[in-house]
Structure formats: C-alpha cells, structure tokens
Amino acid sequence: MYLYGASGHAKVIIDILEASGEKIDGLVDDNPEVVQLQGYPVSHESKYLSPFIVSIGVNAIRKKIVEKLDGVRFGKAIHPSAVVSPSASIDEGTVVMQGAIIQADVRIGKHCIINTGASVDHECIIGEYAHISPNSTLCGNVQIGEGTWIGAGTIVIPGVRIGRWSVIGAGSVVTKDIPDGVLAVGNRCKIIKALNTNALTNKDKK
Numbered sequence: 001m002y003l004y005g006a007s008g009h010a011k012v013i014i015d016i017l018e019a020s021g022e023k024i025d026g027l028v029d030d031n032p033e034v035v036q037l038q039g040y041p042v043s044h045e046s047k048y049l050s051p052f053i054v055s056i057g058v059n060a061i062r063k064k065i066v067e068k069l070d071g072v073r074f075g076k077a078i079h080p081s082a083v084v085s086p087s088a089s090i091d092e093g094t095v096v097m098q099g100a101i102i103q104a105d106v107r108i109g110k111h112c113i114i115n116t117g118a119s120v121d122h123e124c125i126i127g128e129y130a131h132i133s134p135n136s137t138l139c140g141n142v143q144i145g146e147g148t149w150i151g152a153g154t155i156v157i158p159g160v161r162i163g164r165w166s167v168i169g170a171g172s173v174v175t176k177d178i179p180d181g182v183l184a185v186g187n188r189c190k191i192i193k194a195l196n197t198n199a200l201t202n203k204d205k206k
C-alpha cells in the first residue's frame with residue numbers, strides 16, 4: 001500500500017495499516033523537502049505505484065489528488081479496534097480509525113474518513129470524501145453528502161440529512177436537515193454562512 005500525503009493524518013493511517021498487518025510500500029508527497037515519515041520513504045512521483053490511500057485530511061484536497069491519480073487502484077484501512085457490522089459496506093480509499101463503530105446496513109462511500117471513536121449507526125449513508133471527525137455520533141438513518149466535514153463531537157439525531165460540501169462545527173447538535181455548501185455550528189445547529197463550493201459542485205454537475 002502507498003499513501004499519498006505525508007502528514008499527521010498519514011501517521012495515523014500508518015498505525016492502522018501496521019496494526020492490520022498490511023505492508024506499507026512508501027509514501028508520496030508533493031513537497032520535495034519531505035523525504036521520510038515514521039521511517040517510511042517519501043517519494044515525489046506516483047507514476048506506476050498502486051494501490052493508494054490518499055492520506056490528506058482536507059476533503060477537497062483529497063478529492064483533487066484522487067482525480068489526479070486517475071487509473072490507479074485504491075485500498076482502504078480499517079483499524080482492528082473498529083467494530084464494523086457485517087452488513088455495512090465501505091468503499092475504496094476510505095479509512096476507519098481506532099475505536100470507530102459502524103452499525104448494520106451503513107453505506108460509506110469512497111475516500112471517506114471515519115475518525116477515532118466516531119459512531120455511525122444503522123442505515124446511515126455517507127457520501128464520498130466525507131469526514132466524520134473524532135467522537136461524532138451519527139444516529140440511525142442519517143445521510144451525509146459528498147465532501148461534508150462533521151466536526152469533532154457532533155451529534156446528528158436520527159434521520160437528519162446533511163448536504164454536500166458543508167461543514168458542521170465541532171460539538172454541534174444537528175436536529176434538522178442542513179443544505180449543501182454551508183457552515184453550521186452549535187446546539188441547536190444553525191447555519192452561519194454559505195461556503196464557496198462552486199469549483200467542487202460545478203465540476204460534479206458535468
């Protein structure tokens with residue numbers, strides 16, 4: 001397995017792969033000054049390497065790198081301490097971190113991050129490139145759109161739908177649906193501003 005992105009986020013993925021007994025062949029990073037991470041070599045060219053996990057925490061950048069790597073295979077990383085229902089599905093490129101719990105019939109899209117201790121309950125649907133931050137709780141039947149970032153410790157009550165490329169601030173309690181492309185925070189979670197997601201959403205509409 002190769003990792004694209006030699007950052008703090010990659011350090012956690014290295015721990016996950018090592019704990020799973022998965023071989024790590026090396027990392028790739030665009031910064032020529034980074035030459036090793038946690039004892040693994042970092043190169044600056046991804047040509048002919050495969051499979052990859054894109055180890056970049058920012059959802060929009062992760063998507064950009066995945067699109068740049070067009071044609072390569074992607075792996076996934078699931079820490080052995082995570083509890084994953086046999087009826088859940090987890091797509092390629094996704095990382096499930098230490099202590100996360102993924103319940104029955106959950107569907108998690110490509111290149112997501114289910115971070116440390118996050119709880120994703122029955123029948124949730126998580127769109128690609130979403131990030132569910134540490135200790136967040138998604139109750140049953142919640143839907144999270146593509147690219148959306150759920151801040152640490154957020155609670156989303158059952159059946160709520162959160163749109164695409166939105167951000168929910170840490171510690172929020174989301175009781176009602178949230179649309180695409182907004183920043184919303186607080187208990188009860190309220191929209192405080194629109195985000196500039198034109199580049200992401202226009203491309204998707206093609």
Ligand SMILES: CC(C)(COP(=O)(O)OP(=O)(O)OC[C@H]1O[C@@H](n2cnc3c(N)ncnc32)[C@H](O)[C@@H]1OP(=O)(O)O)[C@@H](O)C(=O)NCCC(=O)NCCS
Nearest residue numbers: 115133134150151152167168169170171172183185186192
């Ligand atoms: C929401 C967030 C992304 C900041 O976004 P931002 O666009 O930089 O917003 P600002 O910091 O300018 O804050 C705007 C307002 O929202 C408030 N605010 C920001 N985050 C908030 C939160 N989580 N809960 C409640 N209010 C919050 C700020 O206090 C500020 O209020 P004010 O206008 O009355 O001063 C950030 O605060 C946050 O919660 N990040 C999540 C971090 C996280 O979970 N990381 C996990 C990584 S693994």
